[in-house]
Structure formats: C-alpha cells, structure tokens
Amino acid sequence: MLIVQKYGGTSVGTLERIEAVAQRVAKTRAEGHDVVVVVSAMSGETNKLIEYAEYFSKNPKQREMDMLLSSGERVTSALLAIALTEKNCPAVAFSGRQAGIVTDEVHTKARIDHIDTKRMKEDLKAGNVIVVAGFQGVTLSGEVSTLGRGGSDLSAVAVAGALEADVCEIYTDVDGVYTTDPRIEPKAKKLDKISYEEMLELASLGAKVLQNRSVELAKKLNVNLVTRSSFNDNPGTLITKEENIMEQPLVSGVALDRNQARITLRGVTDKPGIAAEIFTTLANCNINVDMIIQNVGHDGTTNLGFTVPENELGIARKAIDELQPANTVEYDSEIVKVSVVGVGMKSHSGVASRAFQTMADEGINIEMISTSEIKISMVVHRKYGELAVRALHKAYGLEE
Amino acid sequence: MLIVQKYGGTSVGTLERIEAVAQRVAKTRAEGHDVVVVVSAMSGETNKLIEYAEYFSKNPKQREMDMLLSSGERVTSALLAIALTEKNCPAVAFSGRQAGIVTDEVHTKARIDHIDTKRMKEDLKAGNVIVVAGFQGVTLSGEVSTLGRGGSDLSAVAVAGALEADVCEIYTDVDGVYTTDPRIEPKAKKLDKISYEEMLELASLGAKVLQNRSVELAKKLNVNLVTRSSFNDNPGTLITKEENIMEQPLVSGVALDRNQARITLRGVTDKPGIAAEIFTTLANCNINVDMIIQNVGHDGTTNLGFTVPENELGIARKAIDELQPANTVEYDSEIVKVSVVGVGMKSHSGVASRAFQTMADEGINIEMISTSEIKISMVVHRKYGELAVRALHKAYGLEE
Structure with missing residues (x-):
C-alpha cells in the first residue's frame, strides 16, 4: 500500500513526540508500505513567528509572511527525516517546492494548482520515506506560498490524491470522529466510518477534527481519509465516499455550535x-x-x-x-445551534419528526429550523444546548 | 553607491535589534544608496537547531541538516523585510535560491559556484532593498545547501562581488580591527584601513572579526570590506587592496595565539x-x-x-x-605564539631585529621563529604572552 500520514503540531510538538512519530513511520515502512509523511510545524512555532512579524507591522507583507511561516514545517520535516534515517529507515525531507506542490499566487492563503509528482515517485521507487513540509508550496512564478490555516491537512490530501495513495491518515491528539462531543455526552461513541458529506456537515458544525477545505478536497480527489490519534494505536475513523459504507446508520452524529447569534x-x-x-x-x-x-x-x-x-x-x-x-432589528446572542447529521435520513422518513418530538419531550422550544438532505439544524436557547445534544444522542440510539 | 550590508547573529539577536538594523538600512537607503542586506540567523537559533538534530542522531544526514539550518536565516530575512516595508522602505526577502547563490553539491560546507544576479538586479532597479538569507544557497541540482561557519559573511562578499558593489559592510558587535586585543593592551587602537594580506595574517592569528575564507574571497573579487559595529555609528575598519592604502605603517598589528602546542x-x-x-x-x-x-x-x-x-x-x-x-618526542603545550603583522615591513629593514631586541629587553626567551614577507611570529612561554604583546605594541609605536 501507499500510505500518506500527516502529523499535526501537537503530534510533533516536542523532540520526544517527533521521535515517537519516527517510530510509527518506521513501523509502517517495515510492514512493507510505501510512506509519504506530511508534517506541521512544532506546536507554538507558527504562532511565535506571527507574533514576531506583528512586532514590526500590524499588516506585514504577505510574500514575506510566507517565507517566514514556511520555515517551521521545514524544520520539522528535516528533523523527522534525520530521526528516520537514524532508525535505518532511509528518508528525505522535501520542502513544498521539492514535493512539487504548485499553487496560485495568493500569498498566505494560496490554493493548490497541481502537484508535480515526478520527484516523489522517484524517491518512493528508490525506497525512501518522503517527509514533506506541509502547509506550503511554490507559486507558478517561483515564490514560496502557504495554504492558510489547516494547510498541512490540505497538503496531505492533495499529495495523497496526486499519488493515488491507498489511504491518507491524519494524526491529531484525538481518536477520530465521535457521535457527539464526549465532553457533553460521555456516552459518545467513536465512529468507524463516516461519509464525506456527513463529515462536511459535522465539521462546519464545530467538530474540530478536520477543516472543510480538506474534506472537500478528499471528496473531490476520492481520497480515503482516516483521522486518528498519534498518541495511541486506536484505528480512528475512516472518512470515505458513501458507497464504501455498507450499513448506513440513520444518524451519524449530533453537533452543538455555540458560536451563533440571531438577527431578526x-x-x-x-x-x-x-x-x-x-x-x-x-x-x-x-x-x-x-x-x-x-x-x-x-x-x-x-x-x-x-x-x-x-x-x-x-x-x-x-x-x-x-x-x-427594516422597521425594527433584534439581536440575540443567547442561542445555540443543535444539529443531527446522517446520510441515512435521505432514505428514511420520520427522522426530523423524531428530533422535534425529542425537543418537545424535554420542554425545549425550537426557535429556528433548517434542514438539508442529510442534516436537521435547530436553534434553541443557549441554556438548552447540552440537554438537547444528550436527548438527541439518546433518541437516535447513538450510544448503543 | 551600491552598498552590501551584512548583519551577524548578535546584530539581529532580538526583535529590538532587528528593528535597529531596519533603521540603519532605511537610513542608508534614504541617503540615496542601493542596498542589499545579508542576514544571519538570530543568535542562538543555529545552535538550537543543531542540538535538535543531535537529539536524533550523532551523525545527522547532511542534506537534511542544510534544510534544517537554512531556516534560521530565512526567518531573519523575512522579518527584516517586513520591518523595512513598514518604514516605507520597500524591501523583498530572498532565500539563497532566490538570490541566485548557486553552490556545489557538498552539503553543510558548500562552496559558491556562481551567483545569478538577474533577479537581484531587477529588484534593485525597481527600488527595492533586497534582504538575502545568508549562509545558504542552492546546489546545481536544486537542493538547499549551506556554506559552513562564517557562511553569511561569505554570502555577503560573494553578492558584493557579483553585483560589483562599492562596499561590503560586515556588521558585528565590535568596532573594527584593532592594533591588538584591547583586553590585553588597553591602548590598542582601531585601524582605519588594513590590507587583505594583513587581515589574513591577523585572522589566522586569532583576530575573530572575520574568517579567512571571507577575506580571501574579498581579495579575489576585489571587494572593499568594512567591518564595523551595528551597536554604534563608528566608521569601522576598511579592508582593501594594498594599493588603496596610501600611508603604509611599518606594522599594523600584534596578535597573540594561545591555542598552540609544540611538538619536538x-x-x-x-x-x-x-x-x-x-x-x-x-x-x-x-x-x-x-x-x-x-x-x-x-x-x-x-x-x-x-x-x-x-x-x-x-x-x-x-x-x-x-x-x-624519532628517537624521542617532546610535547609542550605551555607555549603561545606572538606575531607582528605589517605590509610595511616588506620595504623596510630592521623590523624583525626590533622584535627580537624587544623580547630580549623584557627577558623573554624566543623558542621558535617563523617569518613571512609581512609577518614575524615568535613562540614564547605561555606566561610571557601578554607581556610580549604589550612590549611589541609599544616598540612599534602602535599606541600613538
């Protein structure tokens, strides 16, 4: 198999953590897989560099910001390649440029134009693990560019797509995607599989595991994404196309978005x-x-x-x-949005009415309703947010 | 004029220091000069990165060391370009690659092959200050390379040579080249001018201002070097070819090299x-x-x-x-080397005998003697080192 693994800032936050990542990568390689690793900057580094720049300017030059910010990922990729080579696992560190990640000219939030995979393929063929500095690329005119927040995930997905990798594993400090936030409902369960569409809904509703840009790109490029923890060996959650998920549950998850205000x-x-x-x-x-x-x-x-x-x-x-x-305008920030997401609801009736009934049973007034093919969102008073999540989680049998 | 300015690690060691450097560069630009700046990594950064690498390997991969170590200078160049632009002094940060510094393939101690000045010339013409990340280049095959210790000085001299700059100013935390170490002889005087040849002798004798590699390159490319302090406005010392120095003093300096041992x-x-x-x-x-x-x-x-x-x-x-x-071998580390350096001694007799007489007057036994056209070196017992320096400094009238 060709496996792309992406390690985020906390996963490479210390030298000890990078060593642990090296062990995991070397193990994957030893199992016979080809491996491309994409790394973030060590946690805190990017923010430190932003603070440095803001010392000099409230509105720093974006071209120079890209040269500045791209350095953190280069450091991590070099260190990981050194650690891997020391473990007799030959590895080369690639900058975004060397990995062939070509972007448009929009500094600090560039979009990937295409990936020239020639050099990566050569090195994979030579038996090397490739360690790519995430978050960065090179513009068509040869300048260093960065992809914006969540850019390393995007690098990983794009590389996986371009190389037609079997799987793209996104390592963070959480185990995967849960039926709901375990801090609200301790009975929340980790999902084994979830469709791109559901993940997109959950991500836009506040599930912090992945940014929508990355999921959208994975969907577009048909990349099998796995989100899992670099701190244990749990299998994580596979995010894939709907057809790959045999038994569709009615509802996959319940999300709470507290960052909401209503204008009437x-x-x-x-x-x-x-x-x-x-x-x-x-x-x-x-x-x-x-x-x-x-x-x-x-x-x-x-x-x-x-x-x-x-x-x-x-x-x-x-x-x-x-x-x-308008004649009058009302502002209300005492609201939250509770959502039920599930591909299964496309082919089942009564999913929405169960949500409304559950709210009624708990005495929660629904202030706004919005539905899509795979989602029901309800605005309720802030004080009912957690209660609504727990009640819906139970009503759809997610704790079983 | 076209001025190349190089700022070392202590000169850009903090954000405050980078701000002070920006002020100096902006002032030079405002005086109507074209300016190319070459910067080192913030002091401590390179050593930190080396320690990071050594955490993983006693003998880290050199190609990856270059990607690792080159990041520090990139950060400084981006920050300085941001600081300059904020002062309405338009500036662009260039990596070694973007500055066109092409090297051979010897990672961690590459030699500069040539400099492609096209892009620098375009940006100078556009009125930009160019801030080059020192110490680094790109190999003919497109890999990131670094030039070894003192590499940023070398970058500056090579850029000055390629652009035919009027002067290459090397900023450090000392005022220039002294007639001798002021910690040994408080009456030591800063030299206004010194020839490449004398500087080479003094540098190899322990004067830490400049490394020989940089002076040799300046001599080869006929670059006027000025070494001065970034902490004040003193004019520094001009290092140039002999013909540019009108009044040649008999002796320019006295040096003490304590790192010596004798084998007989x-x-x-x-x-x-x-x-x-x-x-x-x-x-x-x-x-x-x-x-x-x-x-x-x-x-x-x-x-x-x-x-x-x-x-x-x-x-x-x-x-x-x-x-x-041999029949017997003796080792003696209780010695030091005292040297008198001066281009003037080529055309004057009696310079050496005055040195020997001075030693005799002080009761110092000379254990070895070696001379070149512009240098007299004497090995004496370690305990006489400082006394010999002070006596010679006086004997050649350097304190006047």
Whole structure:
C-alpha cells in the first residue's frame, strides 16, 4: 500500500513526540508500505513567528509572511527525516517546492494548482520515506506560498490524491470522529466510518477534527481519509465516499455550535432585491451568514431571520445599522445551534419528526429550523444546548 | 553607491535589534544608496537547531541538516523585510535560491559556484532593498545547501562581488580591527584601513572579526570590506587592496595565539621523505600544522619542531606515537605564539631585529621563529604572552 500520514503540531510538538512519530513511520515502512509523511510545524512555532512579524507591522507583507511561516514545517520535516534515517529507515525531507506542490499566487492563503509528482515517485521507487513540509508550496512564478490555516491537512490530501495513495491518515491528539462531543455526552461513541458529506456537515458544525477545505478536497480527489490519534494505536475513523459504507446508520452524529447569534429584521419591504442587498452587504464584511428564514409577510412587509457567528455579531450589527433595511432589528446572542447529521435520513422518513418530538419531550422550544438532505439544524436557547445534544444522542440510539 | 550590508547573529539577536538594523538600512537607503542586506540567523537559533538534530542522531544526514539550518536565516530575512516595508522602505526577502547563490553539491560546507544576479538586479532597479538569507544557497541540482561557519559573511562578499558593489559592510558587535586585543593592551587602537594580506595574517592569528575564507574571497573579487559595529555609528575598519592604502605603517598589528602546542622530534633519520611522511600523517588527521622548523642535524639524524593547535594535540600525539618517527618526542603545550603583522615591513629593514631586541629587553626567551614577507611570529612561554604583546605594541609605536 501507499500510505500518506500527516502529523499535526501537537503530534510533533516536542523532540520526544517527533521521535515517537519516527517510530510509527518506521513501523509502517517495515510492514512493507510505501510512506509519504506530511508534517506541521512544532506546536507554538507558527504562532511565535506571527507574533514576531506583528512586532514590526500590524499588516506585514504577505510574500514575506510566507517565507517566514514556511520555515517551521521545514524544520520539522528535516528533523523527522534525520530521526528516520537514524532508525535505518532511509528518508528525505522535501520542502513544498521539492514535493512539487504548485499553487496560485495568493500569498498566505494560496490554493493548490497541481502537484508535480515526478520527484516523489522517484524517491518512493528508490525506497525512501518522503517527509514533506506541509502547509506550503511554490507559486507558478517561483515564490514560496502557504495554504492558510489547516494547510498541512490540505497538503496531505492533495499529495495523497496526486499519488493515488491507498489511504491518507491524519494524526491529531484525538481518536477520530465521535457521535457527539464526549465532553457533553460521555456516552459518545467513536465512529468507524463516516461519509464525506456527513463529515462536511459535522465539521462546519464545530467538530474540530478536520477543516472543510480538506474534506472537500478528499471528496473531490476520492481520497480515503482516516483521522486518528498519534498518541495511541486506536484505528480512528475512516472518512470515505458513501458507497464504501455498507450499513448506513440513520444518524451519524449530533453537533452543538455555540458560536451563533440571531438577527431578526421585522417589517422588511417585501420587494425583489432587498434580501440580496442585505446579504451582499454582510458578505462584503466577510460575515458567514448561516441559517436564513423568511416568513410570509403582510402589508407589503416581511420578517427575515438569520444567524451569524457570534464573534461576528458586532461587525454585522454595524453594517445593518448603516443599511437600515427594516422597521425594527433584534439581536440575540443567547442561542445555540443543535444539529443531527446522517446520510441515512435521505432514505428514511420520520427522522426530523423524531428530533422535534425529542425537543418537545424535554420542554425545549425550537426557535429556528433548517434542514438539508442529510442534516436537521435547530436553534434553541443557549441554556438548552447540552440537554438537547444528550436527548438527541439518546433518541437516535447513538450510544448503543 | 551600491552598498552590501551584512548583519551577524548578535546584530539581529532580538526583535529590538532587528528593528535597529531596519533603521540603519532605511537610513542608508534614504541617503540615496542601493542596498542589499545579508542576514544571519538570530543568535542562538543555529545552535538550537543543531542540538535538535543531535537529539536524533550523532551523525545527522547532511542534506537534511542544510534544510534544517537554512531556516534560521530565512526567518531573519523575512522579518527584516517586513520591518523595512513598514518604514516605507520597500524591501523583498530572498532565500539563497532566490538570490541566485548557486553552490556545489557538498552539503553543510558548500562552496559558491556562481551567483545569478538577474533577479537581484531587477529588484534593485525597481527600488527595492533586497534582504538575502545568508549562509545558504542552492546546489546545481536544486537542493538547499549551506556554506559552513562564517557562511553569511561569505554570502555577503560573494553578492558584493557579483553585483560589483562599492562596499561590503560586515556588521558585528565590535568596532573594527584593532592594533591588538584591547583586553590585553588597553591602548590598542582601531585601524582605519588594513590590507587583505594583513587581515589574513591577523585572522589566522586569532583576530575573530572575520574568517579567512571571507577575506580571501574579498581579495579575489576585489571587494572593499568594512567591518564595523551595528551597536554604534563608528566608521569601522576598511579592508582593501594594498594599493588603496596610501600611508603604509611599518606594522599594523600584534596578535597573540594561545591555542598552540609544540611538538619536538629529536633524532629523526635524515633521509628524503621522512618529513613528508610525518606531515602527511598529520594532515590525514585534519591537524593544521603551523610553524615548522628543522635544524641541521648530525650523525645522520636531525631535529624537527613544529606547532599544532593545542586542542588538536591529543590526536597529533596518537598519530605520532603510532608512526614512531624519532628517537624521542617532546610535547609542550605551555607555549603561545606572538606575531607582528605589517605590509610595511616588506620595504623596510630592521623590523624583525626590533622584535627580537624587544623580547630580549623584557627577558623573554624566543623558542621558535617563523617569518613571512609581512609577518614575524615568535613562540614564547605561555606566561610571557601578554607581556610580549604589550612590549611589541609599544616598540612599534602602535599606541600613538
């Protein structure tokens, strides 16, 4: 098998941790697999370098930020290759450039254009483990670029896709994807498998294991992703396409998103273009509007409700105050969003009604509802968030 | 003018120091000069990275060491370019690769093959200050390489030579080159100018300002070197070709080399090839033999004396014990070497005799003598080292 393994910042946070990673990689190689490793900077390094840059400038030059920030991953890749070679596991460290990761010219948040795999294939053929500095690439014009937050995951998925690897293992400090946050519901279970689509929903709902960009790319490139812990030997969670999951559970997980606030516009003039104006304004402020609900109005006006991330409420408020799109505007940050996610609900009826019934049984008022093919999201008062999660987790039998 | 400025590890050792360097560079630019800056890693960084590597391996892979060690200079160059741009002094950070510094394939001690100045010239023309990560280059086959200790000085001199810069300023934490070590003789004076040849002699005699590799390259490329302090505005010392120095002093400086030990072989068979055998053996052990004196012998044997660095005496001893080239071998580490250096002595007689007379006046026994066109070196007992330096400094009028 050709296995791509990606180790995040905490997994390579100390020299002892890097040594442990080297042992794991050498073991995988000794089992007969070809291995490409993608590493992050040692935890804390990237933030340290950002602080350094901010000492000199509130708005540092992005081209130079990329040269600065890309150094952390280079250090880790060199150290891991040295550690591996010492274990008689021949290894070479590659910068993003040497790994052939070519990006567009957008410094600090570049997108991967393509990967030139020639050199990696040569080194794999020669029996070397390849240790790629994650998070970075080289632009078409030859400059160092970085891929933004979560960029090392993205490097790993892209490399796995380009090399048609059998699996891309993402190592972090958690065991995998859970049916819900174990800090809320101790009976939460680790999932063996989950589809890309479900993972995308869960990730956007606050499951911190993987960023959506990486899952989307894995889906696009058809890469089998495994998220697992570098601190133990548990098998982790496979994220793959729906067809690869034989027995689809009705519901895979329950998520709680606390970073939510609701804005309600009352008495919005009910004419074409008004909603577009509001949401274009918010988009221009880089605010991610989430749930949007418009009720049928009367007297030529309508009511419009939507949620935004709570930490963006201040900016949103300012933008709306300037626009004055409605008679009255209400802001409510005392809400959370509870979601039930499952590919199985596509082919089953009654999944949504069970959620609503569960809320009713617990005496929880549902303030907003939004559904997709594989997700039911409900806005409830902040104080009911954890209770709602536990009740839904039980109602869908996730603890079994 | 086109000015190359190189800042060493202590000059960029903290963020505050980098800010001070940015001010100096911006000032130079504001005076209308074109500026290329070459930077070292922040002091301590390179040693930290070496320690990291040694945690994993006593003999780490050299290709990976180069990727590891080159990261420190990249960080400094990015930070300085950010600091400069913030001061409305447009600047770009270049890795060794981007600066066009092409080396041979010898990792960790590469030699510069040539410099492709195209990109630097373009950026200078565009009005940018160029901040080059020192100490590093790219091999002809595209790998990251480093130039070994003192490599950043070498980068600066090579860049200055390739761009035909008017001057190459090497900033450290000392004011320049002194007539002797001010810790030994407080009356030591900073030299305004000194020839390459004198600097080479002084450097090899323990003056730590510059490494010989850099001075040799400056001489070869005819680069005007200035060594000065980044902690004040003193003008420093110009190191240039002899013809540029109008008034040649008889003697430019007095140096003391404490890292010396003497080996005396008595009763060496006086036949062709015996000296070659001895010194080839020592060379194979990487021992730098310095002064060599062979006396006329009798009875078909001769006496051979030479000095080696004191810290290499153990290895030398082992090699000679195996070779058994003489009847008796004496080892003496209780010696030092005192040297008088001056281009002026080429055209003046009596310079050497004044040195010997000075030693005699102080009651110091000279144990070995070696002279070159511009240098007189004397081996004396360790206890007389500082006294000899002060007496010679006075005898040649260096304190005036």
